[in-house]
Amino acid sequence: MAERKTTGKNDRKNILVKPYQPEYINRVLAILEKNGYNWNISSNTLKYCLFVDGKLVGFLEVSKALNEAEVYIIVIDPLYQGKGLGTLFLSKVLQELKETGVDKVFLEVSTKNNRAINLYTKLGFMEIFRRKSYYKDGSDAIIMEKIL
Ligand SMILES: CC(C)(COP(=O)(O)OP(=O)(O)OC[C@H]1O[C@@H](n2cnc3c(N)ncnc32)[C@H](O)[C@@H]1OP(=O)(O)O)[C@@H](O)C(=O)NCCC(=O)NCCS
Numbered sequence: 001m002a003e004r005k006t007t008g009k010n011d012r013k014n015i016l017v018k019p020y021q022p023e024y025i026n027r028v029l030a031i032l033e034k035n036g037y038n039w040n041i042s043s044n045t046l047k048y049c050l051f052v053d054g055k056l057v058g059f060l061e062v063s064k065a066l067n068e069a070e071v072y073i074i075v076i077d078p079l080y081q082g083k084g085l086g087t088l089f090l091s092k093v094l095q096e097l098k099e100t101g102v103d104k105v106f107l108e109v110s111t112k113n114n115r116a117i118n119l120y121t122k123l124g125f126m127e128i129f130r131r132k133s134y135y136k137d138g139s140d141a142i143i144m145e146k147i148l
Helices: 022-034 083-101 112-123
Strands: 016-017 046-052 057-063 068-076 102-108 126-131 141-147
Touching: 016 126, 022 057, 022 068, 046 083, 068 083, 083 102, 102 112, 102 126, 112 141
Parallel strands: 068 102
Antiparallel strands: 016 046, 046 057, 057 068, 102 141, 126 141
């Protein structure tokens, strides 16, 4: 994926989406941990990082098979959340997926994760299914889909 400058409400900042590189591992794990995730980064997925003014502040992992993709995780450093960066990051990756032939994207989110649900809904994801009591805390999993 080519590095791109983003546009929009974060114009004044230097914001880039770049493919994940192994040397980012410690920073990515730190962001995952800060968000409460004990996450195993897979070797056979597409992975992207979000940089603001040279600092890695976000990580996104997605699996792709033919024309379909599934977003496994998107995390933004808590210090940078609520500033439109998650919107920008996911939008850029969806755009990239579309350009490589993906026309359908799925993801799964807990009913308790309002911020993520709001983000996904805002970007056009629609609920297609629920898995009752799917998570350890008893919350349901919402399966969402977006046609690109
Ligand atoms: C979910 C997450 C990726 C969103 O990224 P973000 O940069 O914080 O989100 P944005 O600032 O782009 O906001 C996106 C939308 O979320 C909603 N939102 C933002 N802050 C919110 C809050 N405190 N409460 C509820 N909804 C909120 C809004 O709808 C917002 O859109 P709007 O600003 O146009 O109204 C980020 O908060 C995060 O990393 N959370 C922890 C990890 C996680 O839960 N990941 C998703 C499951 S894998």
